[in-house]
Amino acid sequence: MKTRVCYEIIGPLAFLSHLEIMRLWQRASLRAGLPIAWSNGFNPRPKISLGPARNVGVEGHREYLDMEFREEIAGDDVKERLNAILPEGIRVLSLRTLPPGTKMLEAVINEAHYQITFGGGAPPDLKEKIASFLAAEHCPYLRESPKGKKELDLRSFVLAIDAGESGFALAVRAGQGGSLRVAELLTVLGYWDIIEDIKIERTGLFVSEGTERTAP
Numbered sequence: 133m134k135t136r137v138c139y140e141i142i143g144p145l146a147f148l149s150h151l152e153i154m155r156l157w158q159r160a161s162l163r164a165g166l167p168i169a170w171s172n173g174f175n176p177r178p179k180i181s182l183g184p185a186r187n188v189g190v191e192g193h194r195e196y197l198d199m200e201f202r203e204e205i206a207g208d209d210v211k212e213r214l215n216a217i218l219p220e221g222i223r224v225l226s227l228r229t230l231p232p233g234t235k236m237l238e239a240v241i242n243e244a245h246y247q248i249t250f251g252g253g254a255p256p257d258l259k260e261k262i263a264s265f266l267a268a269e270h271c272p273y274l275r276e277s278p279k280g281k282k283e284l285d286l287r288s289f290v291l292a293i294d295a296g297e298s299g300f301a302l303a304v305r306a307g308q309g310g311s312l313r314v315a316e317l318l319t320v321l322g323y324w325d326i327i328e329d330i331k332i333e334r335t336g337l338f339v340s341e342g343t344e345r346t347a348p
Contacts, residue, residue: 133200133205133229134200134230135199135207135210135228136227136228136230136237137226137227138224138225138227138347139195139222139223139224139225140192140193140194140195140222140223140225141153141186141191141222142222143191143220143221144221146188146189146191146221148188150185150186154180156219158180160217161178161180161214164210166210166214167201167202167203167205168201168202169202178199179200180198180200181236181237183196183197183237183238184237184241184306184337187315187332191332191334193333193334193335194225194335194337195334196237197237198230207227207229210224211226211227237348238308239307241337241338241348242306242307242309242338243291243306243307243337243339243340243345244303244304244336244337245302245334245337246303246314246334247302247335248299248301248302248330249299249330249331249333250298250330251330254295254296254297254300258295258299258321259295262295262300265287265293265320266293269287270285270288271285271286271320272284273312273319273320275316284310284316286316286317289310289312290303290304290305291305299330302314302317315327315332
């Protein structure tokens with residue numbers, strides 16, 4: 133039995149890495165006494181898979197993970213047992229049973245939405261900078277990581293930006309083809325020097341096909 137879990141992660145827990153979040157869910161499933169299924173091999177692990185990784189420090193309001201159980205169990209029971217032992221800052225919002233053959237989260241999620249809020253209100257030049265970015269055909273950016281350097285076109289990932297009084301809403305391409313990091317966009321917009329005063333929230337993950345957008 134496979135179940136898709138929608139959850140929220142906010143506050144200090146948003147600074148956990150993707151691997152640490154995986155370990156948190158593995159331990160929570162065991163502490164909650166759930167009949168979680170295990171992988172085979174020399175290093176068996178609970179069958180839990182997460183959706184696309186969040187960047188460290190980014191709060192997530194509708195994140196997803198899949199759990200596989202050895203036996204049938206009511207969704208309300210799973211939700212209640214997990215929320216009873218999860219630490220403050222992370223909670224299960226909803227669950228649904230998956231039909232056989234359902235694709236993994238990372239294979240279907242292809243759009244992510246964010247809300248970016250400036251501590252002192254939106255800078256006076258924000259709308260102008262956003263308009264300039266959207267008007268450009270390309271926006272090259274050199275991403276550095278332990279694996280080396282890679283040039284990306286940040287403009288190709290951005291679907292929409294909607295500026296407001298306190299910041300802006302952002303929709304980007306996501307999934308197996310990769311995505312931008314919001315901090316990279318803020319850097320090219322010229323706000324790296326105040327990034328510590330900017331709150332970044334991932335408000336949703338979606339499956340987008342043409343003009344239709346649904347939750348995974």
